Amino acid sequence: MSLDKTYKLVPGTIVFDAEQSARGYHLNQFCMSLMTAENRERYLADERAYLDAWPLREEQKRALLDRDLNAAMDEGGNIYFLAKWGATLGLSFQQMAGSMTGMTEEEYRAMMAGGGRSVEGNRIDHAVLEAAHADAAPPAEHATITGAVFTSHVPAIGAAMDHDKTHEPYWKPVFEGYDFSKEWEKENLPDVIFLVYNDHASAFDLSLIPTFVLGTGASYATADEGYGPRPVPGVEGDPDLAAHIAHSLVRDDFDLTLANEMTVDHGLTVPLSLMFGDVEKWPCKVIPFHVNVVQYPVPSGARCFRLGQALRRAIESYDRPLKVQVWGTGGMSHQLQGPRAGLINREWDNAFLDRLIEDPAGLSEVPHLEYVQEAGSEGIELVMWLIARGALSDVDGSGRVDVKHRFYHVPASNTAVGHLILENRPRAQEPAEGVN
Ligand SMILES: O=C(O)c1ccc(O)c(O)c1
Numbered sequence: 420m421s422l423d424k425t426y427k428l429v430p431g432t433i434v435f436d437a438e439q440s441a442r443g444y445h446l447n448q449f450c451m452s453l454m455t456a457e458n459r460e461r462y463l464a465d466e467r468a469y470l471d472a473w474p475l476r477e478e479q480k481r482a483l484l485d486r487d488l489n490a491a492m493d494e495g496g497n498i499y500f501l502a503k504w505g506a507t508l509g510l511s512f513q514q515m516a517g518s519m520t521g522m523t524e525e526e527y528r529a530m531m532a533g534g535g536r537s538v539e540g541n542r543i544d545h546a547v548l549e550a551a552h553a554d555a556a557p558p559a560e561h562a563t564i565t566g567a568v569f570t571s572h573v574p575a576i577g578a579a580m581d582h583d584k585t586h587e588p589y590w591k592p593v594f595e596g597y598d599f600s601k602e603w604e605k606e607n608l609p610d611v612i613f614l615v616y617n618d619h620a621s622a623f624d625l626s627l628i629p630t631f632v633l634g635t636g637a638s639y640a641t642a643d644e645g646y647g648p649r650p651v652p653g654v655e656g657d658p659d660l661a662a663h664i665a666h667s668l669v670r671d672d673f674d675l676t677l678a679n680e681m682t683v684d685h686g687l688t689v690p691l692s693l694m695f696g697d698v699e700k701w702p703c704k705v706i707p708f709h710v711n712v713v714q715y716p717v718p719s720g721a722r723c724f725r726l727g728q729a730l731r732r733a734i735e736s737y738d739r740p741l742k743v744q745v746w747g748t749g750g751m752s753h754q755l756q757g758p759r760a761g762l763i764n765r766e767w768d769n770a771f772l773d774r775l776i777e778d779p780a781g782l783s784e785v786p787h788l789e790y791v792q793e794a795g796s797e798g799i800e801l802v803m804w805l806i807a808r809g810a811l812s813d814v815d816g817s818g819r820v821d822v823k824h825r826f827y828h829v830p831a832s833n834t835a836v837g838h839l840i841l842e843n844r845p846r847a848q849e850p851a852e853g854v855n
Pocket residue numbers: 572573574575619750753755797831832833834
């Protein structure tokens with residue numbers, strides 16, 4: 420991977436990054452289980468049996484049974500998690516830290532009492548650092564963004580599909596708007612979809628309100644939103660690409676919440692159903708990206724647009740030749756609450772689509788108030804479309820976009836349905852002029 424990870428070269432040090440986290444996920448979750456007296460008692464009664472009940476690698480179990488914290492760290496353990504295990508065995512932080520140094524407990528305590536370990540002789544060797552920087556060439560091959568899909572994600576659309584109502588007069592015109600899209604997806608199937616959506620009080624309740632959540636897990640089950648989970652397949656993630664994107668976006672100053680485990684609701688599954696139809700298995704991997712648009716403050720259009728630009732840098736610096744589509748979902752105008760419920764603004768929605776194509780930077784400056792006033796309280800979901808739009812190559816002038824499909828229909832339940840497909844045409848991948 421072509422991101423700067425020279426922190427891995429600091430001697431005698433393991434930096435806990437997304438890769439280590441993925442490696443140690445179950446080990447660290449096991450440690451968390453020791454936060455109740457009952458589980459600590461069960462663990463101490465039979466360590467091997469307790470460990471065997473967790474999906475741990477044998478090396479991870481061995482590390483714990485051997486009280487080998489260096490091995491546990493190598494295996495993806497993090498010291499704050501492992502400290503729960505250490506506490507269960509009656510170890511202090513000083514005993515745990517000292518146990519990794521090759522010193523006796525007394526020697527380590529004496530070193531700390533004497534002022535601690537000196538940094539002299541414990542930095543990255545100069546030649547090693549120079550060699551690492553010399554190797555930092557851009558990757559020979561990399562992932563590319565092939566296009567962006569924008570669509571509403573109304574739950575009633577999913578229910579219409581799940582209950583075989585797509586040919587009813589009310590629904591037929593909605594689904595006809597996606598006939599082209601299903602064919603287009605067959606011809607342009609990506610390896611991975613980066614799917615921007617909002618969770619609707621399904622995976623996240625009000626105990627934590629993260630603004631941006633990147634799914635770094637291997638799979639995601641469909642949420643039960645009160646009507647039972649939709650009868651659609653679960654989603655396969657791409658933990659490696661997601662970890663790379665996490666590293667790149669955070670380095671670009673976008674502070675993310677990373678979710679190794681979460682369920683996904685209609686915000687994510689309805690767009691997949693619309694674009695792929697009724698399938699046994701989704702035909703590609705999906706990286707879920709949740710944006711808080713439920714409780715104010717929600718991110719601005721401008722922030723989302725800049726995030727999309729950073730997302731493109733992240734994807735294009737991944738050193739595998741994957742085809743990636745970026746989807747922005749939600750909207751268009753709708754209001755699900757209060758005496759103004761049912762608000763639809765065709766003119767505003769269509770102007771939004773026009774500007775999304777022609778003037779996304781200008782559109783990104785539209786303030787929240789305008790979304791709420793003109794597109795209804797839930798119309799604010801449209802800021803998420805700006806993330807997908809920001810990821811296309813015309814934004815920095817290095818390419819252009821082709822409009823492949825545009826669709827608008829009112830109503831689907833309480834909502835105006837909007838849909839757009841833009842293909843991404845970076846100049847670097849176009850044949851040179853005059854060459855056939
Ligand atoms: O129109 C609707 O019924 C409806 C309900 C819930 C949503 O999240 C939504 O976007 C639309």
